[in-house]
Structures are given as C-alpha cells and as structure tokens.
Amino acid sequence: MGPASKRKRKVVRREQILEAAVRVFARRGFGNATVAEIAEEADVAAGTIYNYFESKEELFMSIPQLISEPMLATFLKDAFEGNEPTDITGEERLLARSCAKAIETLLQNLDLVKSILASVVTLDDETRAEYFRQPLQALTIMERYFRDRIERGIFREMNTAIVAQAYAVLVIMFVLIQELIRTADVAPLAYEEISQELTKLLLYGIEKR
Amino acid sequence: MGPASKRKRKVVRREQILEAAVRVFARRGFGNATVAEIAEEADVAAGTIYNYFESKEELFMSIPQLISEPMLATFLKDAFEGNEPTDITGEERLLARSCAKAIETLLQNLDLVKSILASVVTLDDETRAEYFRQPLQALTIMERYFRDRIERGIFREMNTAIVAQAYAVLVIMFVLIQELIRTADVAPLAYEEISQELTKLLLYGIEKR
Amino acid sequence: MGPASKRKRKVVRREQILEAAVRVFARRGFGNATVAEIAEEADVAAGTIYNYFESKEELFMSIPQLISEPMLATFLKDAFEGNEPTDITGEERLLARSCAKAIETLLQNLDLVKSILASVVTLDDETRAEYFRQPLQALTIMERYFRDRIERGIFREMNTAIVAQAYAVLVIMFVLIQELIRTADVAPLAYEEISQELTKLLLYGIEKR
Amino acid sequence: MGPASKRKRKVVRREQILEAAVRVFARRGFGNATVAEIAEEADVAAGTIYNYFESKEELFMSIPQLISEPMLATFLKDAFEGNEPTDITGEERLLARSCAKAIETLLQNLDLVKSILASVVTLDDETRAEYFRQPLQALTIMERYFRDRIERGIFREMNTAIVAQAYAVLVIMFVLIQELIRTADVAPLAYEEISQELTKLLLYGIEKR
DNA sequence: TATGAATGAGACTTCATTCAT
DNA sequence: AATGAATGAAGTCTCATTCAT
Numbered sequence: 001m002g003p004a005s006k007r008k009r010k011v012v013r014r015e016q017i018l019e020a021a022v023r024v025f026a027r028r029g030f031g032n033a034t035v036a037e038i039a040e041e042a043d044v045a046a047g048t049i050y051n052y053f054e055s056k057e058e059l060f061m062s063i064p065q066l067i068s069e070p071m072l073a074t075f076l077k078d079a080f081e082g083n084e085p086t087d088i089t090g091e092e093r094l095l096a097r098s099c100a101k102a103i104e105t106l107l108q109n110l111d112l113v114k115s116i117l118a119s120v121v122t123l124d125d126e127t128r129a130e131y132f133r134q135p136l137q138a139l140t141i142m143e144r145y146f147r148d149r150i151e152r153g154i155f156r157e158m159n160t161a162i163v164a165q166a167y168a169v170l171v172i173m174f175v176l177i178q179e180l181i182r183t184a185d186v187a188p189l190a191y192e193e194i195s196q197e198l199t200k201l202l203l204y205g206i207e208k209r
Numbered sequence: 210m211g212p213a214s215k216r217k218r219k220v221v222r223r224e225q226i227l228e229a230a231v232r233v234f235a236r237r238g239f240g241n242a243t244v245a246e247i248a249e250e251a252d253v254a255a256g257t258i259y260n261y262f263e264s265k266e267e268l269f270m271s272i273p274q275l276i277s278e279p280m281l282a283t284f285l286k287d288a289f290e291g292n293e294p295t296d297i298t299g300e301e302r303l304l305a306r307s308c309a310k311a312i313e314t315l316l317q318n319l320d321l322v323k324s325i326l327a328s329v330v331t332l333d334d335e336t337r338a339e340y341f342r343q344p345l346q347a348l349t350i351m352e353r354y355f356r357d358r359i360e361r362g363i364f365r366e367m368n369t370a371i372v373a374q375a376y377a378v379l380v381i382m383f384v385l386i387q388e389l390i391r392t393a394d395v396a397p398l399a400y401e402e403i404s405q406e407l408t409k410l411l412l413y414g415i416e417k418r
Numbered sequence: 419m420g421p422a423s424k425r426k427r428k429v430v431r432r433e434q435i436l437e438a439a440v441r442v443f444a445r446r447g448f449g450n451a452t453v454a455e456i457a458e459e460a461d462v463a464a465g466t467i468y469n470y471f472e473s474k475e476e477l478f479m480s481i482p483q484l485i486s487e488p489m490l491a492t493f494l495k496d497a498f499e500g501n502e503p504t505d506i507t508g509e510e511r512l513l514a515r516s517c518a519k520a521i522e523t524l525l526q527n528l529d530l531v532k533s534i535l536a537s538v539v540t541l542d543d544e545t546r547a548e549y550f551r552q553p554l555q556a557l558t559i560m561e562r563y564f565r566d567r568i569e570r571g572i573f574r575e576m577n578t579a580i581v582a583q584a585y586a587v588l589v590i591m592f593v594l595i596q597e598l599i600r601t602a603d604v605a606p607l608a609y610e611e612i613s614q615e616l617t618k619l620l621l622y623g624i625e626k627r
Numbered sequence: 628m629g630p631a632s633k634r635k636r637k638v639v640r641r642e643q644i645l646e647a648a649v650r651v652f653a654r655r656g657f658g659n660a661t662v663a664e665i666a667e668e669a670d671v672a673a674g675t676i677y678n679y680f681e682s683k684e685e686l687f688m689s690i691p692q693l694i695s696e697p698m699l700a701t702f703l704k705d706a707f708e709g710n711e712p713t714d715i716t717g718e719e720r721l722l723a724r725s726c727a728k729a730i731e732t733l734l735q736n737l738d739l740v741k742s743i744l745a746s747v748v749t750l751d752d753e754t755r756a757e758y759f760r761q762p763l764q765a766l767t768i769m770e771r772y773f774r775d776r777i778e779r780g781i782f783r784e785m786n787t788a789i790v791a792q793a794y795a796v797l798v799i800m801f802v803l804i805q806e807l808i809r810t811a812d813v814a815p816l817a818y819e820e821i822s823q824e825l826t827k828l829l830l831y832g833i834e835k836r
Numbered sequence: 837t838a839t840g841a842a843t844g845a846g847a848c849t850t851c852a853t854t855c856a857t
Numbered sequence: 858a859a860t861g862a863a864t865g866a867a868g869t870c871t872c873a874t875t876c877a878t
Contacts, residue, residue: 009841027330029238031237034867036869044843045842046844048841056870118327118329118330120389122327128389153417165383166407169379169382169383177374180329198371201367206355206365206367207363207365207413208363222858243851253859253860254861255851256854424857424861447748448659449656451658452848453849454846462864463863463864466862466863468849468850506834533748535748536748539653539742546807546808554808572835576833580816580821581828584801588796592792595796599759607789616793618832621833621834623828623832624785625781625831626780661873662872662874673839673873675837682874839877841875842876843872843873843874843876845872849868850866850867850868851864851867852866853863853865854862856862856863857859
C-alpha cells in the first residue's frame with residue numbers, strides 16, 4: 001500500500017471516529033459521553049481515538065468541521081439566490097420549498113444538531129463561537145434575500161437580522177421539539193403542514209385582512 | 210422549637226439546595242456538575258445533600274418542581290385572559306407587553322432555562338415528558354387566546370397549536386441566543402426592539418401591503 | 419471529636435501517606451512507582467491520597483519536607499560546632515565519631531536517600547534545586563568547621579567548599595554503594611572500618627611520611 | 628550486498644538504537660522514557676526497535692554492553708600501569724593527569740553515567756551486579772597501583788579497596804554534582820581546580836604539617 | 837527489513853456516595 | 858441534622874507491543 005493510500009485511510013478513519021462521536025454526543029451530551037462508548041460506536045479500540053484526536057475535548061471541538069461551509073452555503077444559495085423575483089405567491093412557494101428542504105436536511109443530520117444542542121450551554125464562550133461561526137455566517141445569505149425582496153417592493157421594511165434568525169430558529173426548533181418531546185398527549189404534526197404554516201405566518205402574520 | 214418549625218426549616222433547606230443545583234446545572238450541565246460544587250453553592254457540606262435527596266440523579270429530577278404551575282398559569286392568565294378584545298392595534302400593544310414581560314421573567318429564571326436546555330437531549334423520554342408537562346399545558350392558554358381572537362374576527366384562521374408554539378419558541382430562543390451566543394462580531398439587540406419586531410412579525414408578517 | 423483533633427488527624431494521615439510514598443519511590447523511582455502501590459503501602463484507598471496531595475507529582479515534591487531543616491542543622495551543629503579545638507588526634511576522634519553517627523542516620527533514612535537518588539536525574543532543574551536546597555546549606559556548617567581549624571593552624575590551607583563536599587559525598591556514597599551494590603564477589607566492609615579509613619584519608623592522605 | 632555487509636549493517640543499526648536509548652534514559656529515566664521517543668532519537672520507526680531488541684526492558688539491559696571492557700581497561704592501564712615509580716611529586720602529577728583524563732571521559736559519556744545513575748536504585752540485584760561487574764573489576768587495577776606504591780614506600784599502609792573506591796567515587800560524583808545540581812547560588816568550579824584539589828586531598832590529607 | 841496504525845492493559849485522577857463523629 | 862474524610866468504581870489517557878503492508 002503506497003503512502004497516498006495510507007493517507008487516504010487515515011482521513012477515512014478520522015471521519016469514521018468523528019461521525020461516531022457525533023452520534024454518542026447526541027445521545028449523551030459531552031459530559032456524559034465516554035470515550036469507550038465512542039470507540040465502540042466507531043468500532044475501534046479506545047486507544048485508537050487518541051491517534052486521531054488529542055483528547056475527548058478536541059474530538060468534540062472537531063465536530064463543527066462536519067458542518068462544511070460549502071454544504072451550508074450551497075443549500076442557502078440554491079434556496080435563496082438566483083431566483084427570479086416574482087409576486088408574493090411565488091415567494092410563498094419558494095419559501096415553503098426551502099423550508100421543507102431544510103427540514104429534510106435537519107432530519108438527516110439530527111444527531112449533529114442534537115449533539116450541538118446537548119452541549120451548547122456548557123461550552124466556554126470561545127468554543128461556542130467556533131461552533132456557531134459557520135451557521136451564523138449562513139444567516140447573512142438569508143438576510144441578503146430578504147433585503148433584495150424589500151428593495152423590489154415585495155416585502156415590507158424590517159430588521160432583516162431579526163427576521164432571518166427568527167425563521168431559522170423556528171424551523172430548527174420545530175423539528176427538534178417534534179423529535180425530542182413526544183408525549184403521549186400531543187399528536188405529532190406533519191412536517192408538510194409545519195412548512196406551510198410557518199411560511200404563511202412569516203409572510204402574512206396572523207392579522208385578519 | 211416545635212415540630213412545625215422543624216418541618217418548615219427542612220423545606221427551606223431543601224429549596225436552598227435545589228436552587229443551588231439549578232445554578233450549577235445551568236453552568237455545567239448534569240454530567241459536568243459535581244455534588245461538591247452544588248454543596249458549596251448551597252453553602253452546606255456535601256454529605257448534607259444526601260439528607261434531602263437520594264442521589265444526584267434525584268436532585269436533578271426534582272428541578273421541574275421549581276416551575277410552579279401557579280406561577281406559569283398566573284403569568285399566562287394575566288397576559289392572555291380577561292382582556293377585553295379590541296382592534297388590531299390594541300392586540301399589538303397587548304402582545305408586545307406580554308412579550309416584554311415574558312422576556313423579563315426568562316431573564317430572571319435564566320439558570321433554570323439553561324439547566325433545562327443543557328439536559329433536554331440527554332433525558333430519557335419519561336423524564337423529559339415530566340419536565341415539559343407544565344410548559345406544554347401552558348401553551349393551551351395561549352391557544353385559547355388565539356382562538357378567541359379568531360372567532361372575534363381579529364385574527365385570521367390558522368393552526369393555533371403551531372402559532373402558539375412558534376411565538377413561545379421565538380421569544381425563548383431569542384433570549385437564549387442573545388445570552389449564550391455572544392460573539393465579538395454580533396452586536397446584541399435591545400430586548401425592547403426584539404419584543405416589538407417579533408410581535409409585528411407575528412401579527413403582520415413580512416409582506417408589503 | 420473536636421475540630422482540633424480533626425486537624426491533628428489530618429496531619430497524621432498526611433505524614434502516613436508521605437512516608438509510604440518515600441518507601442515506594444525508593445524502591446521504584448518516580449516514574450515506575452504507582453499511586454496504587456503507594457496507597458497500599460500507606461494502607462489507604464487510592465482516592466484518599468488525592469485528599470491530601472494534588473497529584474503524584476506534588477506528592478513527590480513534598481518529600482523534601484521530611485528532611486527537616488532543624489534535624490539536619492542539629493546534627494551538624496552537634497558534630498562540628500562548640501567543640502573545643504584540640505590537636506590532630508582529637509580532631510580525628512571527633513571526625514570519626516561524626517562520620518559514624520552520619521552513617522547511622524543515613525542507614526535509618528536509607529529510603530529517603532534512595533528515593534532522592536532514584537529520581538535526581540529525571541527531575542527538572544527547579545525541582546532539583548528545591549530538593550537540594552537544605553542539604554547544600556548544611557554543607558556550609560561543615561565549611562565553617564574546616565575554616566576554624568585552618569585558622570587555628572590544625573588543618574592546612576585548602577578549598578573548604580571542595581573538601582566539605584568531598585567528605586559528605588564519600589560518606590553518603592559508601593553507604594549507598596554498600597547497601598545497593600552487593601555482589602557475591604565483593605565482601606561487605608564494616609562501617610566501623612569505613613569511618614576510620616575515610617577519616618584518616620581525609621586527615622593524612624595516603625603519602626608515606 | 629553480501630551477507631557480511633548485511634550482518635555489519637545490523638550491528639550498526641543496533642548500536643544506533645542503543646546509543647539513542649542511552650541518551651533518552653539519561654534524560655528521563657527508565658520509567659519515563661518511551662519507546663516512541665527512543666525511536667525518534669534513533670531516527671527509526673518504533674516497530675523497528677523490536678527487530679533488534681525483545682522489549683524495552685531488554686534494550687535497557689543491553690546498555691552495559693556499551694561500557695566496553697577494553698575501553699575501561701585501556702584507560703586504567705594507561706593511567707596506572709607501566710609507570711616508572713618516582714617520588715611523591717611525580718605521583719601527584721601522574722594522579723592529577725589521570726584524574727583530568729577521567730573527568731574528560733566522564734563528560735564525554737555523561738549520558739551513559741546519568742542513565743546508570745537514574746536506574747541503579749530500581750534495578751533488581753542481578754541486573755545491578757551485571758551493570759557494575761566491569762567498573763568494579765576496573766577498581767582492582769587501581770588497587771594494584773596503590774599496592775605497588777605502598778610496597779615501594781611511597782604511599783603509607785592502607786585499605787586499598789576503600790581508597791581506590793573513594794578516589795573513583797569522588798571524581799565521578801564531583802562531575803555529576805556539577806553537571807546535575809546547578810543552582811543559581813553556587814558558582815561552578817573549574818574542573819582543573821577540582822582535579823588538583825582532589826589529588827592533593829588524596830595524597831596529603833588536610834592536616835597541617 | 838522497515839513502517840506506523842491499532843490495540844488494550846494499566847496508569848492517573850475524579851467524584852458520587854457512605855458513615856463515624 | 859450536619860459534617861467531611863474515606864472509599865473505590867469508573868473515567869480519561871498513555872504507551873509497550875503487535876502485525877499487516
């Protein structure tokens with residue numbers, strides 16, 4: 001096996017461990033997760049993890065690398081850029097479609113989201129900033145979309161920072177709440193309906209016209 | 210000292226420990242918090258805690274008791290019940306005022322909210338249900354308010370479950386994000402502005418009329 | 419049990435652990451000694467050690483505290499100060515007696531000496547300086563004795579720093595070599611003879627007169 | 628490449644590893660030294676070491692092989708044998724020159740001496756005997772020299788075993804102390820001066836004549 | 837023969853819990 | 858009822874050794 005192949009295998013092994021770590025941190029949170037459990041999930045010996053990461057801490061800190069900038073940017077660009085501006089009904093369709101796609105992505109990466117949520121409170125400020133650097137930058141793409149539509153007279157004047165954050169928060173939290181807090185009393189809502197309702201809420205509010 | 214006074218002192222000491230636990234769990238999360246740290250925060254010896262709680266686990270499970278039903282119900286009744294229905298501008302004032310008051314309450318109980326957030330992912334389903342029983346019931350009071358206004362023709366027809374949850378989520382998460390994720394790049398928003406923007410968003414949406 | 423008695427017991431327990439540590443470090447050296455072995459030697463649980471010392475390292479660093487300054491100073495003062503100067507035969511008796519007493523003390527504290535020897539090479543410079551601060555200061559008392567006898571015309575002019583160190587080194591190393599390097603081929607020497615020979619060597623050298 | 632050349636390369640590689648091991652054991656002691664560090668110092672991979680030595684233990688046990696018998700014997704023969712006996716001043720010159728040369732050799736092999744010192748306490752009796760077999764035999768050459776000079780009436784009657792050991796110990800320990808225990812307070816002595824003082828001490832003692 | 841990734845036993849250390857005082 | 862020293866299970870991490878390449 002040549003050195004190129006070796007290097008490749010190292011990268012693969014590293015990802016294998018990192019992805020196992022995400023699943024375990026999602027189940028347990030950082031403090032409750034054990035290296036032994038991560039090792040078992042990754043199907044390697046405990047010691048092997050330390051050939052790829054300095055410590056459990058560093059392993060945890062490497063998770064944001066999985067939120068690859070291109071992935072996020074691509075998603076948002078697809079959703080919000082290069083779309084021909086149209087009338088309000090067209091925008092509603094666009095937003096609802098993006099929302100549905102975002103929900104789909106969230107469900108696929110639920111462990112990642114959960115592992116972040118499980119630990120966000122206990123992170124020190126610096127690490128937290130590192131964790132949220134990319135997602136927060138991504139919001140600016142949404143803001144640009146909103147600003148564009150304001151300029152074209154489709155949306156009203158507003159604080160785009162607040163609105164972009166509000167829309168993102170709503171989508172993420174609805175998925176999390178649905179997936180996490182399932183009580184016998186509360187019937188789960190269909191994601192289809194959630195997409196449409198949230199989008200309508202964003203566009204038209206609740207006032208009767 | 211009579212037996213009544215003794216019992217009272219026991220209750221007081223128990224709450225003293227529980228509140229200290231909330232602060233520590235908020236800082237560290239369940240897994241990272243130590244009984245020694247909770248003891249120091251409560252100004253008792255570590256052993257004393259075990260005179261009031263079976264284990265660290267039980268101590269943690271007792272936290273929802275602090276979300277007293279009356280407190281939550283009172284707040285929501287004050288905010289959403291017994292208000293004379295009025296025109297849309299009146300409702301805007303009402304909602305903005307409720308929102309501001311909710312933010313105030315959240316800030317006062319930030320440790321409690323943080324300690325719940327820190328642990329929600331790692332709780333088993335049963336405990337999680339226990340944690341969220343009261344807050345979820347509280348949502349029904351909001352729903353009743355929305356339904357009333359729909360019937361009176363002030364708000365449009367909508368899925369009140371989704372809208373009530375959305376409004377609650379928005380308020381809670383904006384406070385948490387502000388308090389937790391402070392990066393040097395992002396200037397903090399004034400809560401005053403947030404209340405107004407969120408309320409306007411809820412009522413009127415972002416469509417230009 | 420009052421708090422005074424408690425404090426006393428803490429001091430006793432601390433010494434119990436420290437003395438066990440000396441024995442184990444003497445057998446194994448710092449790197450090979452295990453906390454578990456020290457705990458067993460001290461007849462406490464492994465965890466208990468950490469109620470008295472921050473780490474294995476700090477435990478090791480606390481050993482010089484056992485070489486109490488007074489003990490060393492007292493020994494040397496008894497041996498070398500307040501002695502009426504006399505003729506060379508009187509000095510020979512004095513030195514031989516001191517030498518014998520030093521050997522006795524060394525044999526009683528052999529573990530301490532061995533534990534220092536076992537680790538001296540691997541210590542960082544700062545720790546090493548800390549370890550040797552007291553013994554090196556003690557040499558100055560011997561130097562004073564030599565200088566006094568030079569002034570009185572009993573000893574010849576010489577570099578007292580070198581001679582004091584030489585005498586101390588000889589005594590310590592003869593004991594260590596005897597106790598450590600016992601091969602079948604080499605018959606052990608009597609300490610009595612060593613004392614006398616080393617003292618004669620120091621005083622008269624090996625030249626035939 | 629012929630088999631002879633192959634065998635030679637094996638020997639060379641083995642020594643390369645052994646010498647690296649000496650340096651690392653001198654720095655860290657046996658317990659703290661790691662095979663990885665030795666491998667890096669020897670510029671080979673960790674696995675390679677196991678093609679030449681059974682274990683870290685065996686590697687350590689092979690160190691005495693570096694104290695080649697011829698080397699030691701040659702040095703001592705040059706110094707102490709075949710010298711024309713002369714008067715006491717001539718012997719002083721001879722001893723001072725030997726002492727200076729011994730110091731030079733010690734400084735050149737300081738790592739070896741340190742690695743032995745670092746481990747002497749923790750060795751089991753058998754290995755220790757193996758370590759010291761050659762050096763102890765070397766002492767007999769010195770003893771022969773002393774005995775010769777006694778017979779010729781230049782040195783006084785004495786226990787040559789003790790005196791030979793004393794002289795060797797003094798020289799070795801002065802070098803080690805100088806190289807190991809450097810505190811800011813103590814100015815280092817010139818080796819020139821040490822050679823002369825130790826030799827004079829050996830020959831004439833400290834008595835004023 | 838050389839490599840270095842994988843292994844897992846065993847080290848240091850923490851901390852929930854107990855219990856004598 | 859309160860204390861806090863003692864405990865030891867369990868966690869993180871290291872590193873000698875093996876073995877497929």
